Amino acid sequence: MFQILTPSGALAGTAPLDLVMTRRLYRAMVFARTYDRKGTSLQKQGRLATYAPFEGQEAAQVGSAAALHQDDWMVATYRDAAAMWMQGYPLELLFAGRTGDERGGSPPDHVPVLPPSITVGGHMVHAVGLAWAAKNFKDGRVSLTYFGDGATSEGDFHEAMNFAAVFEAPCIFFCQNNGWAISLPRELQTRSETIAQKAIAYGMPGFQVDGNDLFAVYQMTLEAVIRARSGGGPTLIEAVTYRMGPHTTADDPGRYRRSEEGTEWARRDPLERVRLYLSERDAWSDSWQAQIEDEASAEIDRAIGLAEQMPPLAAGEIFDAVFEEPTPNLRRQQSEAGAGLK
Amino acid sequence: MTVRTIAQALNDALDLALGKDETVVVMGEDVGRTGGVFRITDGLYQRYGSGRVIDTPVAESAIVGVGFGMAIAGMRPVLELQFMGFSYPAYDQIINHVARIRNRSRHRFTAPMVIRIPFGGGIGAAEHHSESMEAIYAHIPGLKVVAPSTPFDAKGLLLAAIEDPDPVIFLEPIRLYRAVKEDVPDGWYTQPLGEARVETEGSDVTLITWGAMTKEARQAVTALAAEGIRAELIDLRSLVPLDEEAVFASVVKTSRAVIIHEAPRTGGFGGEIAALIQERCLYALSAPIQRVTGWDTVFPLKRSEHHYLPSVERIVAAVRRTLEG
Numbered sequence: 044m045f046q047i048l049t050p051s052g053a054l055a056g057t058a059p060l061d062l063v064m065t066r067r068l069y070r071a072m073v074f075a076r077t078y079d080r081k082g083t084s085l086q087k088q089g090r091l092a093t094y095a096p097f098e099g100q101e102a103a104q105v106g107s108a109a110a111l112h113q114d115d116w117m118v119a120t121y122r123d124a125a126a127m128w129m130q131g132y133p134l135e136l137l138f139a140g141r142t143g144d145e146r147g148g149s150p151p152d153h154v155p156v157l158p159p160s161i162t163v164g165g166h167m168v169h170a171v172g173l174a175w176a177a178k179n180f181k182d183g184r185v186s187l188t189y190f191g192d193g194a195t196s197e198g199d200f201h202e203a204m205n206f207a208a209v210f211e212a213p214c215i216f217f218c219q220n221n222g223w224a225i226s227l228p229r230e231l232q233t234r235s236e237t238i239a240q241k242a243i244a245y246g247m248p249g250f251q252v253d254g255n256d257l258f259a260v261y262q263m264t265l266e267a268v269i270r271a272r273s274g275g276g277p278t279l280i281e282a283v284t285y286r287m288g289p290h291t292t293a294d295d296p297g298r299y300r301r302s303e304e305g306t307e308w309a310r311r312d313p314l315e316r317v318r319l320y321l322s323e324r325d326a327w328s329d330s331w332q333a334q335i336e337d338e339a340s341a342e343i344d345r346a347i348g349l350a351e352q353m354p355p356l357a358a359g360e361i362f363d364a365v366f367e368e369p370t371p372n373l374r375r376q377q378s379e380a381g382a383g384l385k
Numbered sequence: 386m387t388v389r390t391i392a393q394a395l396n397d398a399l400d401l402a403l404g405k406d407e408t409v410v411v412m413g414e415d416v417g418r419t420g421g422v423f424r425i426t427d428g429l430y431q432r433y434g435s436g437r438v439i440d441t442p443v444a445e446s447a448i449v450g451v452g453f454g455m456a457i458a459g460m461r462p463v464l465e466l467q468f469m470g471f472s473y474p475a476y477d478q479i480i481n482h483v484a485r486i487r488n489r490s491r492h493r494f495t496a497p498m499v500i501r502i503p504f505g506g507g508i509g510a511a512e513h514h515s516e517s518m519e520a521i522y523a524h525i526p527g528l529k530v531v532a533p534s535t536p537f538d539a540k541g542l543l544l545a546a547i548e549d550p551d552p553v554i555f556l557e558p559i560r561l562y563r564a565v566k567e568d569v570p571d572g573w574y575t576q577p578l579g580e581a582r583v584e585t586e587g588s589d590v591t592l593i594t595w596g597a598m599t600k601e602a603r604q605a606v607t608a609l610a611a612e613g614i615r616a617e618l619i620d621l622r623s624l625v626p627l628d629e630e631a632v633f634a635s636v637v638k639t640s641r642a643v644i645i646h647e648a649p650r651t652g653g654f655g656g657e658i659a660a661l662i663q664e665r666c667l668y669a670l671s672a673p674i675q676r677v678t679g680w681d682t683v684f685p686l687k688r689s690e691h692h693y694l695p696s697v698e699r700i701v702a703a704v705r706r707t708l709e710g
Contacts, residue, residue: 116458118454145488145489145490145491146491148489148490148491148493149490149491149492149493150490150493152493157457157486157490157494158486158489158490158494162477162481165446165450165477165478165481165482166482167450168446168447168450168451168453168454168478169450169451169453169454169457169482170454171447171450171451171454172450172451172452172453172454172455172456172457172458173454173455173457173458174454175451175454175455176454176455176457176458176459176460177458179410179436179455179460180458180459186454198446199446199447199450199477199478202442202444202446202447202450203447203450203451205442205444205447206441206442206444206447206451209442364487364488364491364492365487365488365526365527366487366527366529366550366551367487367492367495367550367551370579370625370626370627371579371626371627371629371630372625372626372627372629
C-alpha cells in the first residue's frame with residue numbers, strides 16, 4: 044500500500060506538496076470535518092433529511108479532488124460532499140440537497156460536478172461518458188468518479204471499467220474502500236485480495252493507497268490525472284480508509300461491528316497526521332487551529348442559513364423540470380394540482 | 386423523393402444527422418462494421434468512421450449510461466439496443482438517470498439522447514426478441530416515447546427525436562422494417578413528436594393504434610369498408626407526448642373506439658387511452674371501448690406467435706361488438 048505520511052506525521056517518502064499547499068489542504072480537511080459533524084447534528088435536529096457522514100475519509104476526498112483542474116468532471120456519491128465542495132460545488136447547495144430540495148442538484152454553470160448519485164454504482168458509467176466527450180471535444184478534461192467498496196460488486200462497475208479501458212477514456216475510478224457497505228464488511232464484499240487488483244483484468248493500472256494519507260492520495264491521483272490527460276487512459280485507485288460513523292443517520296453500526304475497530308482507526312486519523320507534520324515544521328499552532336475552525340463554522344452556518352431560507356418548490360414547480368417544455372398532459376396535471384400554468 | 390422502406394428511411398435520417406451535426410454519434414452493439422443486426426446503420430461506419438459510429442462491448446447498461454454522460458457533456462448520442470428484451474439490462478440507467486437528470490438538477494444538466502429499440506413480434510424470433518413493452522417506458526416521467534409505422538414518419542420522427550432537448554425512446558416496428566415502401570423526401574425534415582396521424586377518415590368507429598399493428602388495423606379498415614362500415618384509423622405515432630385531442634375529436638365524431646396494440650393487455654397503454662376517453666368523452670360514446678391486444682402471456686415462440694398477435698379478424702370482431710350496442 045502506497046504511503047508517504049505515516050500516522051505519526053513522519054515522511055515515508057517525498058512530500059508532493061509544499062507547506063503552503065499542505066496548510067491549505069489541512070484547512071480544507073478541517074472544513075470538511077466541521078461540515079460533516081454539523082450535518083449529523085442538523086439531521087438530529089430534524090433540519091436535514093437522512094445524512095451520510097464521511098468522517099475519516101477527509102484525506103481521501105480532499106487529496107484526490109486537489110489533483111484536479113477546475114474544469115475536470117466529477118461524478119460522486121451521497122458521501123462525497125467534501126470532494127464536491129473542493130471542486131466548486133457551493134456549500135449551500137450541498138445542504139439544500141440534504142434538506143430535500145432538488146435545487147441542491149443544480150450547481151452553477153461553471154461547476155463541472157453532477158448532483159450526487161443516490162443509487163450505488165450506476166454513476167460510474169456516466170463518468171466514462173463525460174470522459175469520452177472530453178476526448179471527443181479534445182478539451183483536455185478528465186473525469187473522476189468516487190464510489191465505495193460496495194459499489195465494486197455492482198454490474199455497472201464492471202461495465203464502466205471495461206468501457207473506459209476499451210475506449211481509453213480519460214477517467215479516474217476512485218474507490219474509497221471504507222471497510223463497510225452499510226453492514227457488510229469488505230471481506231464479504233469480494234474475494235479479491237484488494238480492490239485495486241481488479242484493474243488488472245480490465246487492462247488498466249490499479250493502485251492501492253493509504254486513504255488516510257493526504258500526500259499519498261494526492262500524489263497517486265495526480266499521476267492518474269496526468270496519465271489520463273496525456274492520452275494514457277483510465278486508472279483505478281483504491282484508497283483504504285474507514286467510515287468512522289454510521290452508514291447514515293438512520294443506521295446503528297453497533298448491530299454489526301465492534302467499536303474497537305473505530306478506536307484503532309482513530310489512531311490513523313487523516314487530519315492528525317498532517318497536523319503533526321505541520322507542527323513539526325512550525326506551520327501549525329493552536330491559535331491557527333482555532334481560527335480555521337471558527338472560519339469553517341461561520342461559513343457553514345451561513346450556508347445552512349441560505350439553504351433553509353430557500354422557499355420550498357411550489358406545487359406547480361414540480362412539473363417544470365420533467366421536460367424542457369411540459370407536455371399538454373403535464374400542463375393539465377399542473378393545473379389540476381392547483382398551481383396554474385407557467 | 387426516393388422510395389424507401391422504414392429501414393432505409395431510418396438509415397437516411399442517421400446519415401443526415403451524422404453529416405449535419407458533429408456532436409451526433411451512433412453507438413451500440415454491432416452498429417459499425419456490420420451495420421447493425423437489422424442493417425439500419427449500414428454503411429455509416431464506412432462513411433463516418435469508428436469515432437462517430439461506435440461498436441461497443443456487449444453491455445446495454447453501459448451503452449445507455451455512457452451515452453448519458455456524453456449527452457450531459459454536449460454530445461448527441463443515438464443509441465441502438467438490439468431488441469426490446471435487451472433493453473431491460475439498461476432499464477436502471479434509463480429510469481434512474483436518463484429520465485431524471487433534468488429534474489434532479491432543475492435543468493442544469495440534461496440528456497438529449499435517442500435510444501432506438503426495435504420492438505414487436507411476428508418474425509419468429511428467439512425469446513426476448515419480440516417484446517412490445519412500450520408501456521414500461523411511457524410510464525416513466527421524463528421520457529418521450531415514439532413509435533413510427535411508415536417510412537416518412539420514421540425519418541421525420543427520428544430527426545425530430547435527435548433534435549429534441551429531452552431523451553426519446555424510439556421504438557421501431559421490426560415487422561414493418563421492410564414491409565412498407567413509400568416516397569420519402571431526401572433532405573432534412575422533422576415530424577413533430579406528439580402529433581397523431583389520421584390515416585383513414587371514417588364516421589362509424591375509431592381505431593387507435595401504433596407501430597406494427599397499423600398493418601392489421603389498415604386491413605381491418607378495408608374489410609369493414611366491404612361491409613359498409615366506415616372506420617377511422619389513427620396512428621398515434623407517439624405515446625409521450627400523446628395527441629389526446631386527435632383521439633377525442635375522432636371519438637366524439639364516431640362515438641366508438643377500438644384500441645389495438647401488440648403489448649399485453651393488463652397495464653398496457655391501451656388502458657390509459659381508454660381511461661382518457663372515458664374521462665373526456667364518456668357521453669359521446671355509443672358503446673363500451675374495446676381493446677384488441679396481445680394476451681397477458683409471455684410472447685410465444687415462432688410456432689405459436691400467431692395465437693398471440695392481434696389479427697384482422699379480432700379487430701373486426703371488436704368493431705362489431707361496438708356496433709351491437
